[in-house]
Amino acid sequence: KAGVTQTPRYLIKTRGQQVTLSCSPISGHRSVSWYQQTPGQGLQFLFEYFSETQRNKGNFPGRFSGRQFSNSRSEMNVSTLELGDSALYLCASSTGTVNSPLHFGNGTRLTVT
Amino acid sequence: KNEVEQSPQNLTAQEGEFITINCSYSVGISALHWLQQHPGGGIVSLFMLSSGKKKHGRLIATINIQEKHSSLHITASHPRDSAVYICAGGKTSYDKVIFGPGTSLSVIP
Numbered sequence: 550k551a552g553v554t555q556t557p558r559y560l561i562k563t564r565g566q567q568v569t570l571s572c573s574p575i576s577g578h579r580s581v582s583w584y585q586q587t588p589g590q591g592l593q594f595l596f597e598y599f600s601e602t603q604r605n606k607g608n609f610p611g612r613f614s615g616r617q618f619s620n621s622r623s624e625m626n627v628s629t630l631e632l633g634d635s636a637l638y639l640c641a642s643s644t645g646t647v648n649s650p651l652h653f654g655n656g657t658r659l660t661v662t
Numbered sequence: 663k664n665e666v667e668q669s670p671q672n673l674t675a676q677e678g679e680f681i682t683i684n685c686s687y688s689v690g691i692s693a694l695h696w697l698q699q700h701p702g703g704g705i706v707s708l709f710m711l712s713s714g715k716k717k718h719g720r721l722i723a724t725i726n727i728q729e730k731h732s733s734l735h736i737t738a739s740h741p742r743d744s745a746v747y748i749c750a751g752g753k754t755s756y757d758k759v760i761f762g763p764g765t766s767l768s769v770i771p
Contacts, residue, residue, distance in 0.1 A: 580756050586703075592748065592761035605758045637703050647754045648693055648712050653705040 551576065553642050555654035562661050567628040570657045574621050574642030580604075581623035582651070583615060586637040595638075598623055599645045627659075635661045665689045666762040668749055674768045681736040683747050683765045688730065691751030695759070696723050696734050699746045708734070708747075739769045 554573040562568050574581050582597035582605075594607040598617035617623045621642075627634055637658050641651040666687045675681050685694070696708040709716050709723040711732065716723050720739075725732040736743055750761040 582756060582759070584759075591763055592750070594759045594761075597756055597758075599756070605756070607758055639703075639705060641705075641707075643756055645756055647756075648710060649756065650707045650710040651695060651756075652707060653697075656703045656705075658703070 553640060553652050553654035555638075555640055555657050557657060558655065560657060560659045562630050562659065564630055564632060564661060566630050567626065568630060568659060570625045570638055570640075570659075572623045572625070572640035572642075572654055574623070574640075575652055578642035578644055578652070579621055580643045580645030580649075581617055581621065582641050582643075583623070583625050584639045584641070585609075586639060586656075587633075587635070592639075595625065630661045632661050635659060665760050666691075666749060666751060668747075668762040668765050670765060671763065672766045672768075674770065675739050677740060677769055677771050679739050679769075681739050681743075681767065681769075683734045683749075683767070685732040685734070685749035685762055686730055687732075687749075687751055687760075687762075689751070689760060690753060691730070691760075692727070692753050693757070694725055694732050694749060694751040696732070697748040697750060699748060699764070701745075705748075736767075741769045741771050744768050 583595040597605040615625045639656045641653045643649040711725040722735040746764045752759040
């Protein structure tokens with residue numbers, strides 16, 4: 550079974566631009582969650598989607614948004630990029646039930662210059 | 663005070679040693695994850711616990727919901743166990759997950 554696939558692996562953008570990251574979950578998984586990892590703040594939860602609906606949201610500004618498609622693939626968008634948005638962005642998929650384990654992708658490393 | 667705390671922050675062990683990493687939390691967590699992150703960023707989910715104890719190979723994880731405490735044990739440690747170990751929890755496994763700061767483990771041959 551293929552794992553969670555995130556594209557692209559690396560991305561360099563300049564301040565003010567926007568970026569879209571993609572996450573393809575494990576086949577059959579309906580939940581996709583997104584996380585930001587920085588040296589200063591560690592891992593932080595961004596949001597979680599299940600069957601195309603956002604179920605949970607972390608404490609991030611509205612510049613961070615996401616969506617999920619009918620095939621469970623998810624995209625995350627960051628608009629008006631700031632230097633502080635430089636981070637490793639990870640997604641994870643699961644079946645979406647109460648005690649289902651998370652399966653992580655390898656992440657997208659975003660650098661904002 | 664952080665909502666999820668881990669100890670120790672850094673740990674160096676000799677190959678073969680028994681290792682314990684602790685996690686304590688102050689919020690209403692019902693589902694707790696233990697994650698392993700190697701250099702380069704990839705994260706592997708080791709365990710998801712809601713009660714009791716789980717074992718997988720040389721790894722054992724326990725959780726005490728009443729005491730809001732979990733431990734990850736590694737028996738017969740090996741250099742390939744060198745990684746950052748992170749505990750994280752939420753009301754459910756997919757809920758807004760709160761992460762601990764991680765424990766950096768280095769196992770020396």
